[in-house]
Amino acid sequence: MRLLALFAVLALAVTGCTSADPARPGVLTVGVREPATLLPADVADQAGRLVTGALWTPLADYDAASGKLTPRAAESIESTDRVHWTVKLRPGTFHDGTPVTAQSYVDTWKAVAESTWFSAPVFTKLLRAKEITAADANTITLTLDRPSGQVPALLSAPGLVPLPASVLASRDWAGFAKAPVGNGPYRLDGGWHPGSGGTLKRVGSGATAEVELRVGDPAAQYDAVKAGTLDLATEVPGEKHEAMHGDFGDHHATWDLPRAGYLAFPVTNPRFADATVRHGFALGVDRAALEAGPLAHQVDPAKSLLPPSDTPGERSGTCRPCSFDAAAGKALLKQAAFPGGATVYFGPSEEAWTRTLVVGLHKALDISVTAQAATGQPDGPSALDVKLATASPYELLSELAAKSGYADETFRQNLALADAAATPQEAGELYRLAENQLLRDLPVAPLWSGHGHAVWASRVRDVVTTPFTGPVLARIGVS
Incomplete structure (x- = not known):
């Protein structure tokens, strides 16, 4: 009996709920992993994006495939030149209770640009604004160094949301991440409790209270x-991948993540300067084995250079x-x-799948291939796990070229155009054109693109997902 009681306590600690938990009207229960941080400009993981996506409203939503912009906190984002x-x-x-003003964004963006946070390159490498000012309380003006x-x-990137004046003054980023204050449809009631979670209370247009x-x-x-x-689980482990179709019928979803894996070749190294060699290595990669093995059905084998979440048009x-x-x-x-x-x-996040990759390359190509942690300038291919901060293809294409040392002038011109x-x-x-040129010259070989999974109970309705937030908590209702 005491052993059964112990098992019950352990089950409660793992799931955060018990079999006796009643479904409460107007309350949605959601299972998540522990977010790495809740400081929005430094969020790069799925759990962090899910939570901050409910706490903040971005300037706009941007769909890379259609180029469509849907203003949200912004009324408009426009330019004549x-x-x-x-x-x-x-x-x-x-x-x-403090107002969100243009100065809120200007001061936040300055802090982000001066930081080492995940979203800092949006300002330092991508936006490259010469000047960002608050023309008045509701108007931000930007002057770029080129058209x-x-x-x-x-600007629609989820990490570019505003921070309140209190944390911009204190610079207590760690403290703020424990009790973040946003401008979104939900507020965090009582702060975040590591290992346990937190409670979101509706303050805007959320579907549940x-x-x-x-x-x-x-x-x-x-x-x-x-x-x-539990109403909603926001991640499905690999061993449940096939079962979820039978277990939940149409109460499950899969969405593309802003994340992809590559093999980058040092094109300035004479051994890898020939594109024929690079194509030979690319054809020796069994992507399905990576997907079913160390990547545990959390990815799709690559079918293009740009992942689906970052794909412009057809x-x-x-x-x-x-x-x-x-x-x-x-x-x-x-x-x-x-x-x-x-x-x-490989880096720390790539080690497991890189070791499987090199075994497969050795068998397929009948050459000696080994794996080694990256230190200094690599003299061989590098495994890349790329996480994106924006929906712009410019971010990924420019990063892939930089990682491999690829400096073709035609590619550079197409990217600039x-x-x-x-x-x-x-x-x-x-x-x-730029993507197709990379596929011809192949300074990087595409391996996989990430996707997310969610399953939910029958009382849950209107589950909508996006690449950056996964399930949009503000849209989900419960009966």
Whole structure:
């Protein structure tokens, strides 16, 4: 009996709920992992984006595929010359009762640009504004160092939401992340409790009055939804991947994440300067084995260079370097007289799947391939796990070129023209040219793109997902 009681206590600690939990009207219970941080400009993980997406309202929502901008906290984001931009704000208030003004954004963006946070490159590498000012309480003006049509996409990044004057003055970022104050449809009641979670209370247009966020193990949360003691699980572990279709019918969703994996080649190294060699390695990658193995069904094998979450317009043609063809890969290495032997370098987040990758390359290409933690300048391919801060293809294409040392002038010009394009359609065509050139020259080989999963109970309705937030908590209702 005492042993059974112990098991019950352990189950409560893991799932954050018990089988006796009643469903409360107007309260949505949600299972999440522990967010790495709730400081929005430094969020790069799915759990953090889910929570901050409920606490803040971004300037706009931007769809990379259509180029469509939907203003939210902004009334408009406009320019006549793509150098001088004007952002008009809707009236807004922080959860502490202070007004959200143009100066709130200007001061927040200055803090982000001066930081080492995840979203800092949006200002230092992508936006490159010479001046950002508050013309009046509801008007932000930006002057860029060149014409760019990507400003709406960049300013819609979820990490560029405003912070209240209190934390901008104190600079107590760690303290603020424990009790964040946003401008969104929900406020965090009582702060965040690591290992446990937090409670969101509606202050705006949320569909439910309250959201209970429960931190726990995804497998246990999946079972809790199935048992009726949790409304929504925001992650489905690999071992439940196939079962969720039968367990939940149409009460599950899969969405594209702003995340992708690549193999970047040091193109300035003579051993990898020949594109034939790089294509040989790309054809030797068994992407399905990575997806089913160390990546645990949390990704899709790559079918393009740009992941679906970052894709402008319709895609045409197929991605030959995304195929697994061991015989063709070996033939290409032989054709290029590749001397054999390679080390693939990895960072902390890439180690598990890189070790599986090198075993597969060794078997497929019949050459010695080893894995090693990255230190200094790599003399072989590098595994990349790229997390995106914006929906603009410019961010990813420019980063991939930089990671490999690829400096082709035609590619650089197409990327610059896409950045400066007057319309989303024109930009999409130019991004396609840049993407296709990378697939031909292959300084980086696409491996996989991330996706998220969620399952929910029958009383839950209107589950909508986006690449950056996953399930949009403010849209979800309960009966």
